[in-house]
Amino acid sequence: MSALLAEAPRAPVRAGPEDGDLVAMTLRGNSEAFATLVERYDRAVYHLAYRTLHDVEEARDATQEAFFKAFRSLRTFRPGSKFSTWIFAITYHACCDRLSRRKHYASEELPERADASPGPEARVIALDEASRLRAAIDALPEKYRSVVTLFHLQGKQYEEIATVLGLPMGTVKTHLFRAKEQLRRLLSGTEVTES
Amino acid sequence: MTMDELERAVMELPLEEPPEGLRASILLATAYRPAPAFAFYELAAIGTLGAVALWLIVLLVSGGGVLFVHTLSAISSVVLRSFSNVAFLAWLAAGGATALWLTLLTGNHPIAALSHRSGRQGGR
Numbered sequence: 495m496s497a498l499l500a501e502a503p504r505a506p507v508r509a510g511p512e513d514g515d516l517v518a519m520t521l522r523g524n525s526e527a528f529a530t531l532v533e534r535y536d537r538a539v540y541h542l543a544y545r546t547l548h549d550v551e552e553a554r555d556a557t558q559e560a561f562f563k564a565f566r567s568l569r570t571f572r573p574g575s576k577f578s579t580w581i582f583a584i585t586y587h588a589c590c591d592r593l594s595r596r597k598h599y600a601s602e603e604l605p606e607r608a609d610a611s612p613g614p615e616a617r618v619i620a621l622d623e624a625s626r627l628r629a630a631i632d633a634l635p636e637k638y639r640s641v642v643t644l645f646h647l648q649g650k651q652y653e654e655i656a657t658v659l660g661l662p663m664g665t666v667k668t669h670l671f672r673a674k675e676q677l678r679r680l681l682s683g684t685e686v687t688e689s
Numbered sequence: 690m691t692m693d694e695l696e697r698a699v700m701e702l703p704l705e706e707p708p709e710g711l712r713a714s715i716l717l718a719t720a721y722r723p724a725p726a727f728a729f730y731e732l733a734a735i736g737t738l739g740a741v742a743l744w745l746i747v748l749l750v751s752g753g754g755v756l757f758v759h760t761l762s763a764i765s766s767v768v769l770r771s772f773s774n775v776a777f778l779a780w781l782a783a784g785g786a787t788a789l790w791l792t793l794l795t796g797n798h799p800i801a802a803l804s805h806r807s808g809r810q811g812g813r
Contacts, residue, residue: 540707689751
């Protein structure tokens with residue numbers, strides 16, 4: 495049962511036209527079709543943006559940017575591929591751009607910001623279960639965090655996760671395995687030495 | 690905590706709640722974006738007409754009316770001479786036929802494309 499649960503993708507599956515059909519309808523001038531796609535994926539896209547950027551405003555902007563880019567380049571969407579993977583990849587790249595700009599800005603102008611808040615491991619303590627898990631995911635290195643967030647959204651669809659991140663599938667599986675190991679250690683209070 | 694339990698816990702984490710108005714702002718920037726009042730070619734045509742009108746006004750106000758008439762008659766005589774030239778008409782027909790042939794060859798029927806475009810504009 496748990497295996498079945500884990501296999502199910504988190505990206506919404508609803509009654510009605512398939513995503514590919516909605517893309518085709520949008521390309522034929524049906525605005526409502528794209529609105530349906532936005533309704534299906536805005537929450538998942540925002541989730542990915544927020545879990546990557548950890549900033550409400552930036553996540554909001556990245557979500558808007560992702561849908562805007564998707565709408566403008568809808569003709570490049572390959573029929574037969576998954577819309578969720580495509581929109582997640584656009585979102586992930588938008589977030590990476592923002593992270594790299596933020597790092598550049600922080601290293602030049604705000605060097606003291608990094609030491610201002612408590613370490614991520616300290617935040618894991620004294621929170622409820624879901625919050626503890628979230629805090630533990632936040633404490634993971636960036637490369638592991640992205641894999642776990644996409645695993646949360648897409649389930650065990652390693653190939654799709656690999657496509658979004660632009661990594662080989664073996665690397666995704668390794669990252670996910672190591673991420674889960676670190677999560678277990680963080681949640682059980684064991685010190686994590688691997689970075 | 691076993692790996693299965695951890696996986697299940699990750700899968701069961703609720704998604705982040707998006708800020709209010711996010712969906713509306715996405716839709717306003719994409720699917721429900723208001724169409725511009727003028728298309729690019731319409732703006733270009735209006736600009737060209739405006740520039741020609743301004744040029745005419747300046748020409749007439751500065752007393753260049755005679756020059757304007759001369760220029761106009763020269764242009765019209767060149768056009769008339771061209772269209773009475775068999776070689777010119779032959780080249781024009783060849784160019785038009787080639788363009789039509791290439792359009793049909795690429796699967797874009799010009800009349801079908803025009804009716805499709807007008808249908809889309811009507812649907813909006």
